[in-house]
Every structure is written in structure tokens, then in C-alpha cells.
Amino acid sequence: MSNPALPFKAKLREAAADWWRSDAPTWVYVFKMVLAGLLALGIGYGLDLESPRSALITVFIVMQPQSGMILAKSFYRVIGTLVGSMAIVVFVGLFAQTPELFLLASALWIGLCTVGSAHNRNFRSYGFVLSGYTVALIGLPAALHPAITFDSVMTRVTEIMVGIVCVGLVSALVFPQASxxxxxxxxxxxxxxxxxxxxxxxxxxxxxxxxxxxxxxxxxxxxxxxxxxxxxxxxxxxxxxxxxxxxxxxxxxxxxxxxxxxxxxxxxxxxxxxxxxxxxxxxxxxxxxxxxxxxxxxxxxxxxxxxxxxxxxxxxxxxxxxxxxxxxxxxxxxxxxxxxxxxxxxxxxxxxxxxxxxxxxxxxxxxxxxxxxxxxxxxxQWEHSYAPKTSMTTALIAGARAAVVMLCLAGFWIASGWPSGDVAVLNAAAFCAITSAAPDPAKATRTVAIGVLFAAVAGYVYTFHILPRLDGYWMLASALMPVLMLAVYLTTKPKWAGYGLGICIFFPFLAVPDNFAHFNAAGYLNESVALVVSLLVTAVAFMVLLPPTTDWTVRVLEKQLRKQVVDACFGKLAHLALKFESGTRDLMHQITMFTTSRPLLRQKALGWMFATLEVGHAIIELRNELHGIRTEAPDLLPASAYAALNRLREAIPALFAQPSATTLASALAANDATIAEVQTAIGPHYRERSERHRLQRTLSYLHFIRTALLDEQSPLHTMRAGATNNTTGERHAT
Structure with a gap:
């Protein structure tokens, strides 16, 4: 808030400085993305590409605030497009005469790519999406006209590359925002x-x-x-x-x-x-x-x-x-x-x-x-990379959902002879893959569908009332700019991002003419209906076919989270601690995304995360210590102690795989027996300091595991006989 005692000019300068700090970066981003999009469109027309709008749409698909993110996303888009293009050539070569088999192969490929997308993180996930989306985008038209498959692939790859180069150049040269x-x-x-x-x-x-x-x-x-x-x-x-x-x-x-x-x-x-x-x-x-x-x-x-x-x-x-x-x-x-x-x-x-x-x-x-x-x-010199962890069950469900949606729409297309059925099929396949990683994919798809409705109405006005009156690229760019700026601006607001994305992608798809422009009202309406129907079918699929927002999905991830302790007990010790740490946190991050509106479920999952981290980390430390003892001083512990440690190593995974009063009691009993064995090995007799210290460290890890299993704040506490849930947070004794 400005100071009322300041003169008008000072207030104006203060307001301008405040705007420059808060709102200016957003508007710079909007202008940059629209500039890059229109530049790509102009180059597409200049090169006489078949569909220059693909270059414009590519700009909006890869747009990100920082240039590093744009380069990363562009890199994986190129890789995904090239892999998908190779798949197209194979599928068309094998199944060009049998459309049903081509659609089945494409559905399986898209399902597989969706699994890869759900199983990966960052922009690597986007590369898998593009591998599947490219098959739908280029493969369906190519299957209808096999003779032009190679030309279609090369033209589309060129259009995408034009968009990527333009957005990369503008992002790097015009008010660059580095990561x-x-x-x-x-x-x-x-x-x-x-x-x-x-x-x-x-x-x-x-x-x-x-x-x-x-x-x-x-x-x-x-x-x-x-x-x-x-x-x-x-x-x-x-x-x-x-x-x-x-x-x-x-x-x-x-x-x-x-x-x-x-x-x-x-x-x-x-x-x-x-x-x-x-x-x-x-x-x-x-x-x-x-x-x-x-x-x-x-x-x-x-x-x-x-x-x-x-x-x-x-x-x-x-x-x-x-x-x-x-x-x-x-x-x-x-x-x-x-x-x-x-x-x-x-x-x-x-x-x-x-x-x-x-x-x-x-x-x-x-x-x-x-x-x-x-x-x-x-x-x-650090060769250990971050190791994300994803539930293969949820990834397979996402892939199966994408394949089922595509097959259903493809079957309807073939049975009905719908002229724009291919548009519905490829769009549904793309959005099943793109939104599968969203916290609430059904809601995300619905918001995009609303953006598509706006794009369809605005596109109709532009196509049949404004474009026929325009002459040349510059007039076209001037006419498109207001809608494109509005769309990009909406993507910068989390609440409106879905609407903006729908407009960014589908307004150019509907309203921007190809190099050989044609005005067909019936075809326009068919394509508009196909886009909206495909998104509605996708949203319904996310609500009906094992939706990721259900408690069942959270329980699957929670089970995978607890399974980290099993991996801590039996995984290879090399780099195990890093894999355990990053995998546990990655699973918790996924649970957090799915439980934004369900705090009780999130709190329970957090309890399991802390229990998993405490016990799993202590077990890894214990295994490292025992590995050193077995390698350098195997006689330091008697055979009975090793046997007790092996029993504990089986009781702990059983507890976290199937938490119950019985498995908890078994784990505690095995832990107490192991502590007694190690205490006996330490004994009252003389030992060298290094030997005694090793045994005391082993005992410390065992004791910490015991205290973690008995923690009154842990989810395991409710499984103890006569236990009551204690949710208060005590401050420690220091």
C-alpha cells in the first residue's frame, strides 16, 4: 500500500515499481509466448508447410516460464515425436489394409506409452506422452492414406521442430528468465x-x-x-x-x-x-x-x-x-x-x-x-542419482484406461462412419495420457473441455466472420493476438489454467487456416463436437474406470510406501539408502497430490511415511554394520545372534506388508530376542574399544527399531493390545 503522504509522482513511481515486481513478469511471459507462436505460424506459412497451426500449437504445448524448462520439455518432445514416428511407419506397414488391427496396435502402443508416462517424472514423462500422441495424431490420417505416410511424418516433424526452435529462441533472447x-x-x-x-x-x-x-x-x-x-x-x-x-x-x-x-x-x-x-x-x-x-x-x-x-x-x-x-x-x-x-x-x-x-x-x-x-x-564426483518410485499398479491402470478409451471411441467411429471420428480418437488418447498424472484428472479434463467450448465458439466467429475479411499474415496475426494473449494469461493463474490450456491448444486447431484454406461449416461443427465429446468421454473414464482420486488408489500407494521397508531388508546394499530415501519421499509426494482435499487420509499416510523412514533407515544401517562385521570380524557375533538377526529380518517385512497385532507382536518378540543375543555377545568381559563400539552400534540400531515400533504416535500403536490413539505432539525433553 502506498504512503498517502507521498506526492503524486512518488506514488506513481511506487505503483509502477510494485507492478514491475509482481505483474510485469506475467505479462512479459504472455507476450513472449504469443510472439513465439505467431513467429512459428509465420515461418510455417513461409515454408509452405501443410498445417502451420501445428507449429503454433507446439509453442503453446511446450511453453514454460523459464528457458531451461522449455529446452528440457522441447528435448523430450523431439525424442517422443521421433519414437512415435518410427512406430507409425511400422504400424502402417503392417496394418494399413486392416484398420481394426491398426487401431488395436495403436491403442496398445498408447496404453504402453501412458504406463511409461505415469511411471516417470519431470519432462521424461512428457516424452512418453508424445510417443503415444504422435501415433494417434499422425498415424490415424496416415492409415487412411498409406501412400503418403512418409510425407505426413516428415511434414509433421518439421512443423513441430519449427515450433520448438521458435519458442526456444524467443525464450532465450527476449527478456530471458533463467532457471x-x-x-x-x-x-x-x-x-x-x-x-x-x-x-x-x-x-x-x-x-x-x-x-x-x-x-x-x-x-x-x-x-x-x-x-x-x-x-x-x-x-x-x-x-x-x-x-x-x-x-x-x-x-x-x-x-x-x-x-x-x-x-x-x-x-x-x-x-x-x-x-x-x-x-x-x-x-x-x-x-x-x-x-x-x-x-x-x-x-x-x-x-x-x-x-x-x-x-x-x-x-x-x-x-x-x-x-x-x-x-x-x-x-x-x-x-x-x-x-x-x-x-x-x-x-x-x-x-x-x-x-x-x-x-x-x-x-x-x-x-x-x-x-x-x-x-x-x-x-x-557423485554418481548416485535421485531414484523416483511409482506404483506399477496405478501406472498400468492409467495405461489400460487410455487404451480402453481409444478403443471405445475407435469402435464408435468405425461403426457410425463419423467423419470426424479420427479427431475424437486421437484427442481422447492424448488427454488420457497427458492428464493421468494430475491430482484430479477428471476435474482437469472437465476444465479443459470448458476451454474447448469457448475455443469452438470463438473459432467459429473467426473462421466464418473474420478470416474471410483478412488479407495476409500480418492481419491474421493481429486478429489472433487478443484471443491468444487471453489464453496464455489464463494459464498463468492456477485456478484458470485448464481453461487457458483448452483455448491455447484448440482455438488454433479450429480457427487457424492451413496453407490451403477451406471454409466448411459442417466440417467445423463436426470437429468441434468431436473435440468436446472426446474430452467428456475422457473425463467420464477417469470418474468410472478406477479413478485415481479414490481411497483405493491412496491405499495402493500407502502399501507401496510400506513395501519400502521390505526393500530395505532385502535390497542390494549398494546405493540402497539413497534409493530408499528418494523412493519413500516420491511415493509420499504422490499421496499428497491425491489427498489435497482429504486431510485425514494424508495424515495417516504421513504417519506411515515417518514409521517407514525410521524403521527402514535403521535396518539399512544395521545391515551395513553387520556386513562390516561379517567381512572383517565374523566371530564377533555367535551363530545364535546371526540366526536371531535373520528372524528379525523376516519379521519386520511381514509387519509392514500386513500390519496387524499378530505381526507387530512377532516383530517385537524377534527384536527383543536379537537385542538379548547382542547384549550377551558384548558381555561384561573385556573387549577392544573398536569391537565393543561395533556391537554397541548394532545394539543401538536394534533398540531404535524397538522404540519406533512402540511409538505411541505411530500408526502401529493402534495395533497393540489395549492401545489408544495418541495424536498429541509432545516437545522433546531438551
């Missing part, structure tokens, strides 16, 4: 937010609900950063030089947030324990927590934010990490003299081990962040 600055803001903002979270958590001012809400937000941040990184590498060589470190930071951030949550949960459980020994443990470990915040604070008293500040913090964390084991051993010796409880010593060992891991992961994360100031750094 890299946004990437820097995300990295710095996330580091600062996590520093604040660590300070609040270890300082004792964060409760469970606050921590869970922050971790839930971090799920989206992790996936968003990976998406922006994969786009930014297309436009910025500096980002490409740091791509390995960006991926590494994401991995280290996931591991660190999991450790932090585990430590907080353990302290919460100690705080809820009425035993006097629990308070003794809290008093012994709490002073260490208060020492962490100063390590992440600058000399001025402000928290560390920039990569330059992080370099100093990394030095302090490294020194603290080296001294921590010696100090903890001294504290443990004092505690052992004060407290004779085995349970209390287990609690202290587990808390101190988790604290050390938090400091270790925090040091690694801070080092990587600090290295971002340098173009080349040894931490760039």
Missing part, C-alpha cells in the same frame, strides 16, 4: 530453513506436529529441486558443472532430515517415559544438543545462509565431530556409575549414536553447500 537463479534461491532457502529447524529441534522449541509439517514440506522441496536441476542443466553451463553436487545435496538433505526426525522422535519417547532413568538420560545428552546451534551461527549472531558462510560452519562442525566420540564416552562412563539400568544405557547409546550421525550428515551437507561457490570441486 538457475530460482535454483539458487531454493538451495539457500532450504539450507536456511533447515538450519532454523535444527536449532529449534535441538533447542527444544519444536513439537512433533511442527516437525512433521516441516518434513512434509521438505518432501515437495526435494522433488522440486530435482525437477529444476534437470531443467537448468539444459540452459546454464554453470549448473551443469555443479549438477553432481546438486544431486548430492538432495541426497544428503534426505539422509539428514531422516536422522534429525529419528533423533527428535527418540527424545520424545524418552520425555514420555515416566521412569527416573529416562530423565537421567535426558539430562546427560541434552547439553550436547545446545552446542549445535552456535556451530550454525555467524559471528554476528545471524544463522548461516550463504555458501560462503557455510564454509566456516563446515570447519566448526568438523572439529566438533572429531571431539564428540571422546566426550560421549566420558559422559557414558559417568552415567554408567549413576544408573545401573540396561534400558537407560541403551537409550543413551542410541541417542548419542543418532546425534553423531546427525552431526556427520550435517557436516557433509554443509561441505557440499559450501563447495557450490567453486566451479570445480571434488564433491562433484
Amino acid at each position: 538457475a537463479p530460482g535454483l539458487v534461491r531454493i538451495i539457500r532457502g532450504r539450507f536456511t530453513a533447515f538450519v532454523d529447524l535444527i536449532s529449534a529441534t535441538l533447542g527444544g522449541s519444536a513439537d512433533r506436529k511442527q516437525l512433521e509439517a516441516t518434513n512434509a514440506r521438505f518432501v515437495g522441496d526435494i522433488i522440486g529441486l530435482e525437477a529444476m536441476r534437470s531443467a537448468a542443466i539444459f540452459e546454464d553451463p554453470e549448473v551443469r558443472l555443479r549438477s553432481g553436487r546438486l544431486t548430492r545435496m538432495n541426497s544428503e538433505f534426505m539422509a539428514l532430515s531422516t536422522r534429525m526426525h529419528a533423533l527428535h522422535q527418540l527424545m520424545n519417547r524418552l520425555h514420555a517415559n515416566p521412569a527416573a532413568s529416562a530423565q537421567v538420560v535426558i539430562d546427560a545428552i541434552s547439553p550436547y544438543f545446545r552446542e549445535v546451534q552456535p556451530l550454525l551461527t555467524r559471528a554476528s549472531g545471524e544463522p548461516v545462509m550463504s555458501a560462503l558462510d557455510a564454509a566456516d560452519a563446515a570447519l566448526k562442525l568438523d572439529a566438533y565431530k572429531r571431539e564428540l566420540p571422546r566426550r560421549v564416552r566420558a559422559t557414558r562412563s559417568t552415567l554408567a556409575g549413576q544408573c545401573q539400568s540396561d534400558s537407560a544405557m541403551l537409550d543413551f547409546d542410541t541417542a548419542s549414536e543418532l546425534l553423531y550421525r546427525v552431526i556427520e550428515e550435517l557436516h557433509a551437507y554443509t561441505l557440499t553447500y559450501a563447495s557450490m561457490t567453486q566451479r570445480h570441486h571434488e564433491r562433484e
